[in-house]
Amino acid sequence: MHEMGIAMQIVEIATESIPKDMAHARVARVNLKVGKLAAVVPESLRFCFEVAARETPLAGAELHIEEIPVEARCNDCNHEWTISEPVFTCQKCNSGAIKILSGRELDIETIEIADEDATNVS
Amino acid sequence: MFPEGFKIIRHLHHHESHKSPRTHTQSGTVKNVQTSDNRKIKVVRRVLDVNQQMAERNRQMFHENGVFVLNIMSSPGSGKTTTLEKTLERIMSNIKCAVIVGDICTTNDADRLARSGAPVVQINTDEFGGDCHLAAHVIEKAANGIDLEAIECLIVENVGNLVCPAEFDIGEDLRVVILSVTEGEDKPLKYPLMFRECDAAILNKIDLLPYLDYDSEAAVQNILQVHPGIPVFELSAKTEEGFKPWIQWLTAQVRSNRNH
Ligand SMILES: Nc1nc2c(ncn2[C@@H]2O[C@H](COP(=O)(O)OP(=O)(O)O)[C@@H](O)[C@H]2O)c(=O)[nH]1
Ligand SMILES: [Mg+2]
Ligand SMILES: [Zn+2]
Numbered sequence: 001m002h003e004m005g006i007a008m009q010i011v012e013i014a015t016e017s018i019p020k021d022m023a024h025a026r027v028a029r030v031n032l033k034v035g036k037l038a039a040v041v042p043e044s045l046r047f048c049f050e051v052a053a054r055e056t057p058l059a060g061a062e063l064h065i066e067e068i069p070v071e072a073r074c075n076d077c078n079h080e081w082t083i084s085e086p087v088f089t090c091q092k093c094n095s096g097a098i099k100i101l102s103g104r105e106l107d108i109e110t111i112e113i114a115d116e117d118a119t120n121v122s
Numbered sequence: 123m124f125p126e127g128f129k130i131i132r133h134l135h136h137h138e139s140h141k142s143p144r145t146h147t148q149s150g151t152v153k154n155v156q157t158s159d160n161r162k163i164k165v166v167r168r169v170l171d172v173n174q175q176m177a178e179r180n181r182q183m184f185h186e187n188g189v190f191v192l193n194i195m196s197s198p199g200s201g202k203t204t205t206l207e208k209t210l211e212r213i214m215s216n217i218k219c220a221v222i223v224g225d226i227c228t229t230n231d232a233d234r235l236a237r238s239g240a241p242v243v244q245i246n247t248d249e250f251g252g253d254c255h256l257a258a259h260v261i262e263k264a265a266n267g268i269d270l271e272a273i274e275c276l277i278v279e280n281v282g283n284l285v286c287p288a289e290f291d292i293g294e295d296l297r298v299v300i301l302s303v304t305e306g307e308d309k310p311l312k313y314p315l316m317f318r319e320c321d322a323a324i325l326n327k328i329d330l331l332p333y334l335d336y337d338s339e340a341a342v343q344n345i346l347q348v349h350p351g352i353p354v355f356e357l358s359a360k361t362e363e364g365f366k367p368w369i370q371w372l373t374a375q376v377r378s379n380r381n382h
Contacts, residue, residue: 002254002286009169017165028160032169037315039289086311088318088348096350100318106169106289112160 003040006106007048011058014111018057028114029062035105036070070103173290176258180265180293187270190379191278192372193292195316196300197309198282201326203231204359205300206279210238212369217376219275222264224256225282235279243267255286258293275376284309288316296375302327303334307341310348317348322355324368329358 010030018025030049034040042065049063070083074090075097083103089096168174184191194202202225210219220241223231232244243264245256253260256278268276278294280287299320301309304327310317317323323345325338342354353371357364 002289005253005257006169009172013165013167013169017163017167019163037318039285039315086314086348088314089350096346098350108165108167108169110162110164110166112162115160 003044003048004052006040007045007052010049010063010108011052011056013108014058014061015056017108017111018113022113025057026114027058027061027111029064029112030058031064031066031109031112033066033068033105033107033109035068035103037100037103038106040106042067066109068102068105071101072098073101074098170289173258176262177291177293180258180262181295182293183262183265184270184276184293184295188380189270189273189276190376191276191292191294191296192375193278193280193287193294193297194300195280195284195287195297195320196282196302197284197305198225200282200300200302200305201324201359202279202282202300203234205324205326205357206277207234207238208359208362208365209277209369209372210235210240212365213275213373214238214240216373217275218273219277220268220273221277221279222256222261222268223279224260225279231279241268241273253286254281254283255290256280256292257290261292274380284313284316288313288319295379296321298322298324300324300326301341301345303330303336303338303341307337307344310341310344314348317345317352320349320352322353322371323349325354325356326359328356328364329361 010032014027014030018027034042034045045065046063053059053061071080072083072088073080074093074095076095077090077093079090079092080101081091088098090098181191194206196202203223206221210221213219219238220243221235222243222245223235224245225231232242236242245260245264261278265276270276278292284299297320299316299322301323303325306312310323325341325345328338330336331338338356342356345352345354355364355368355371357368359365
């Protein structure tokens with residue numbers, strides 16, 4: 001529902017991340033990590049990204065989304081497991097004291113500069 | 123997030139996109155690696171870090187002024203405004219409050235709340251692009267219209283939505299989610315992020331239970347399954363049945379903030 005705002009943030013961060021010595025570089029791909037708990041619908045984000053990227057160095061770039069599973073660790077028995085149902089108690093000892101290790105991500109990992117432009121500069 | 127149905131299950135076995143072959147290795151080892159076509163540049167930034175930073179700034183500003191901030195979230199119509207009205211009636215004599223209302227569903231929320239005597243700032247989220255949540259910069263702007271030194275508690279009625287507000291820190295100290303008995307018992311399972319992010323849950327409109335085929339025990343159980351140990355207050359904002367434990371708990375939270 002707020003995917004357009006997020007897409008705009010992605011475009012902004014990616015644009016800022018283009019190295020200064022690569023003026024006019026075009027970004028071909030953005031690699032994004034999205035946790036399964038993140039309040040984002042990947043299909044909708046891809047659509048918004050395409051729109052937000054227009055007339056920027058990211059125009060036409062691919063948004064590659066890696067979905068990250070929800071991993072948890074029990075504070076009481078140290079058991080680690082992947083949460084695949086909405087149950088947030090320890091699988092082993094039933095403790096409710098758990099730590100979420102992953103699944104909240106909404107992170108830009110890397111951007112990929114289209115090669116033809118990268119070679120143009122030097 | 124899993125707004126409709128549970129995405130964890132649906133996507134578990136096919137989250138590798140077929141049309142885009144993986145060219146990157148595990149995170150952390152990819153700096154400027156030459157791939158077949160493109161030049162990879164490491165970024166590693168949270169997309170929402172601008173909001174996060176702004177939220178931390180708000181938090182600091184509120185703390186400096188000794189203001190405790192409560193963020194109230196729910197679906198549209200679950201009873202945020204009504205619960206707030208009744209809460210203000212009971213606590214205003216002890217705790218000086220102000221309110222920020224972001225809910226776009228009804229226009230008279232601010233008027234209803236202002237009757238309590240608390241200063242109320244209504245945010246028209248349309249102004250910020252018709253957002254489905256309150257972001258930290260919106261709260262900062264709204265807080266400018268409030269004399270923070272004159273209050274102890276700022277209550278924010280967030281936009282009616284169980285998805286997006288859970289993702290956006292606004293600089294609050296406490297988050298409360300309201301579920302009403304006219305909504306499905308399984309809502310906590312469909313919106314686990316919201317119920318996990320909150321510090322307390324209210325099950326509202328219990329005055330309607332005699333007329334409904336609603337299993338409130340199951341609803342509470344589902345809340346606890348998603349967030350073990352979370353305080354759950356079953357109450358009616360209309361009749362004020364069950365209101366006392368909620369008020370006592372909230373007052374204790376604000377007090378504990380006062381003491382440090
Ligand atoms: N029967 C009953 N109705 C309620 C209760 N709390 C709120 N309502 C009604 O539910 C509707 C939506 O309430 P409101 O507080 O505006 O919800 P909001 O959109 O979450 O702010 C209004 O018609 C309220 O009068 C309650 O405890 N019992
Ligand atoms: Mg309201
Ligand atoms: Zn355990």
